[in-house]
Amino acid sequence: xxxxxxxxxxxxxxxxxxxxxxxxxxxxxxxxxxxxxxxxxxxxxxxxxxxxxxxxxxxxxxxxxxxxxxxxxxxxxxxxxxxxxxxxxxxxxxxxxxxxxxxxxxxxxxxxxxxxxxxxxxxxxxxxxxxxxxxxxxxxxxxxxxxxxxxxxxxxxxxxxxxxxxxxxxxxxxxxxx
Amino acid sequence: xxxxxxxxxxxxxxxxxxxxxxxxxxxxxxxxxxxxxxxxxxxxxxxxxxxxxxxxxxxxxxxxxxxxxxxxxxxxxxxxxxxxxxxxxxxxxxxxxxxxxxxxxxxxxxxxxxxxxxxxxxxxxxxxxxxxxxxxxxxxxxxxxxxxxxxxxxxxxxxxxxxxxxxxxxxxxxxxxxxxxxxxxxxxxxxxxxxxxxxxxxxxxxxxxxxxxxxxxxxxxxxxxxxxxxxxxxxxxxxxxxxxxxxxxxxxxxxxxxxxxxxxxxx
Numbered sequence: 264x265x266x267x268x269x270x271x272x273x274x275x276x277x278x279x280x281x282x283x284x285x286x287x288x289x290x291x292x293x294x295x296x297x298x299x300x301x302x303x304x305x306x307x308x309x310x311x312x313x314x315x316x317x318x319x320x321x322x323x324x325x326x327x328x329x330x331x332x333x334x335x336x337x338x339x340x341x342x343x344x345x346x347x348x349x350x351x352x353x354x355x356x357x358x359x360x361x362x363x364x365x366x367x368x369x370x371x372x373x374x375x376x377x378x379x380x381x382x383x384x385x386x387x388x389x390x391x392x393x394x395x396x397x398x399x400x401x402x403x404x405x406x407x408x409x410x411x412x413x414x415x416x417x418x419x420x421x422x423x424x425x426x427x428x429x430x431x432x433x434x435x436x437x438x439x440x441x
Numbered sequence: 442x443x444x445x446x447x448x449x450x451x452x453x454x455x456x457x458x459x460x461x462x463x464x465x466x467x468x469x470x471x472x473x474x475x476x477x478x479x480x481x482x483x484x485x486x487x488x489x490x491x492x493x494x495x496x497x498x499x500x501x502x503x504x505x506x507x508x509x510x511x512x513x514x515x516x517x518x519x520x521x522x523x524x525x526x527x528x529x530x531x532x533x534x535x536x537x538x539x540x541x542x543x544x545x546x547x548x549x550x551x552x553x554x555x556x557x558x559x560x561x562x563x564x565x566x567x568x569x570x571x572x573x574x575x576x577x578x579x580x581x582x583x584x585x586x587x588x589x590x591x592x593x594x595x596x597x598x599x600x601x602x603x604x605x606x607x608x609x610x611x612x613x614x615x616x617x618x619x620x621x622x623x624x625x626x627x628x629x630x631x632x633x634x635x636x637x638x639x640x641x642x643x644x645x646x647x648x649x650x651x652x653x654x655x656x657x658x659x660x661x662x663x664x665x666x667x668x669x670x671x672x673x674x675x676x677x678x679x680x681x682x683x684x685x686x687x688x689x690x691x692x693x694x695x696x697x698x699x700x701x702x703x704x705x706x707x708x
Contacts, residue, residue: 311648354659389537396504404660411537438564
């Protein structure tokens with residue numbers, strides 16, 4: 264099978280900007296673009312195989328989370344043609360963006376319940392994408408992050424679950440009880 | 442550093458992804474196409490609670506979390522090193538109490554080792570890692586493939602998409618699954634690590650049906666890759682494979698998960 268390896272190359276800054284402009288001008292996501300409560304999670308190259316009609320085209324896969332509609336937008340932008348070639352809406356939970364990770368950390372760190380349980384020297388160690396096991400947890404159906412607190416490189420001491428839709432802490436659990 | 446490596450009878454390309462670790466693509470062995478693309482889309486972690494009282498055992502109370510292996514968690518550069526009889530790529534990823542080294546090892550006899558070494562203490566000792574490796578083998582082309590599993594003492598053709606856990610049965614070389622190319626008769630043999638508690642998902646290839654940047658397809662739904670499984674035929678089609686390991690943390694960590702893969706029959 265002949266394939267052009269350059270199609271797998273990381274997108275340039277210009278290609279990323281082009282992909283996002285093309286997507287946000289598409290009428291099917293007009294509402295999302297107008298409201299502007301969305302996060303761009305990933306813009307990466309996508310390569311399709313022959314004999315697909317787009318094989319050989321420079322493609323970008325754009326994954327966006329639309330907070331206003333609480334849904335994921337998964338788009339394939341054909342950069343050669345300047346069109347959105349494929350668009351899918353779902354309730355899937357794509358990876359947190361770096362900005363969402365930072366937001367979750369900032370919410371957890373000022374929460375009174377969290378602060379009351381932190382030991383001296385505890386700092387945020389990591390922020391992870393979290394989803395609950397059962398419907399009894401808010402994080403089961405809502406976009407959420409888990410922020411781990413602890414001392415430097417030591418073991419975590421506390422887990423705080425942050426609901427990113429309401430921007431609130433929904434659970435605070437000692438790490439050993441997680 | 443060039444992202445094309447020609448060494449040890451292999452020629453392959455690589456790049457660092459945003460969430461699926463180091464991706465390998467367009468890999469040829471002795472000038473013949475073996476792999477279109479392969480990556481490590483997710484490493485999820487869940488937690489258990491232990492109790493000596495069965496009646497009070499809380500089981501798994503919390504859900505799963507994950508951190509993407511990619512640009513935001515990589516520690517230092519991707520390393521390319523030759524070793525006797527091959528060449529390997531490696532990269533270290535870390536976030537909080539989770540530490541991983543992803544490895545891609547290419548041997549001159551056709552072996553390929555996509556591995557993940559897991560370090561770090563986690564939140565507490567009672568936790569399990571679930572690395573998900575995805576392979577899109579295109580042995581001598583994308584189509585005319587078949588997927589087989591070793592079962593009841595012989596190789597058996599799998600006609601439709603499905604989930605195929607390692608049951609402990611393997612051929613004399615330890616191979617449990619293989620992808621065969623009808624045209625050339627060549628095969629990709631896959632042997633699980635015996636402590637991986639491994640399972641294989643065999644799915645008909647669809648463009649873009651991979652790494653949706655999350656293992657979660659929706660509340661109450663199957664997670665990926667199980668959510669990709671339908672009832673499509675595999676025989677003679679283009680097949681993609683997901684190898685999923687389940688590794689419970691213990692004090693003997695670090696542990697290296699992932700299969701041994703060998704290309705055979707290319708002439």
